[in-house]
Amino acid sequence: MTKPTDDTRQGTYRREQWRCIRCGKNSVTYQHRQADGMGGSRKVPTCVDGVAACLWCNEGFEAAGQTEALVYGWKVRRWVTDAGAVPVFNKPLRLWAQLMPDGGVRILQPRDAHEAMRRAYGSEWDRWVDELQERAGFWPLLGMDGRTR
Ligand SMILES: [Zn+2]
Numbered sequence: 001m002t003k004p005t006d007d008t009r010q011g012t013y014r015r016e017q018w019r020c021i022r023c024g025k026n027s028v029t030y031q032h033r034q035a036d037g038m039g040g041s042r043k044v045p046t047c048v049d050g051v052a053a054c055l056w057c058n059e060g061f062e063a064a065g066q067t068e069a070l071v072y073g074w075k076v077r078r079w080v081t082d083a084g085a086v087p088v089f090n091k092p093l094r095l096w097a098q099l100m101p102d103g104g105v106r107i108l109q110p111r112d113a114h115e116a117m118r119r120a121y122g123s124e125w126d127r128w129v130d131e132l133q134e135r136a137g138f139w140p141l142l143g144m145d146g147r148t149r
Contacts, residue, residue: 020057023054029055086116087099087113091141
């Protein structure tokens with residue numbers, strides 16, 4: 001993945017209203033959702049390939065916060081061929097959305113977002129949810145009506 005163009009970067013920040021997608025802080029950096037594949041890709045990122053995150057959260061997504069980032073679609077496994085099929089949860093706004101290449105969004109009902117996660121990852125997504133729950137001691141925020149099975 002090459003660097004995002006200024007338009008893509010600004011479109012991504014605008015979509016998140018210049019707030020971190022995890023904590024809401026209004027100082028954002030560009031977070032690539034997918035790590036570069038082997039050998040590096042020449043693919044030019046669109047607005048589906050990144051989210052806005054503060055520096056602290058952005059660094060966490062690569063470390064202790066990786067499971068949370070996968071549960072919420074802020075990070076996408078590198079083998080996923082269509083990052084746009086993996087929805088994103090905007091935690092401050094408590095909204096799931098499918099991202100569009102032009103920076104638009106399609107708001108999803110939580111149950112539809114959870115199903116899209118399972119289409120992408122199978123039961124692994126539920127294991128990540130369980131892992132988050134065990135670590136935090138409470139159910140992770142998965143949308144207004146909680147977890148759906
Ligand atoms: Zn943050």
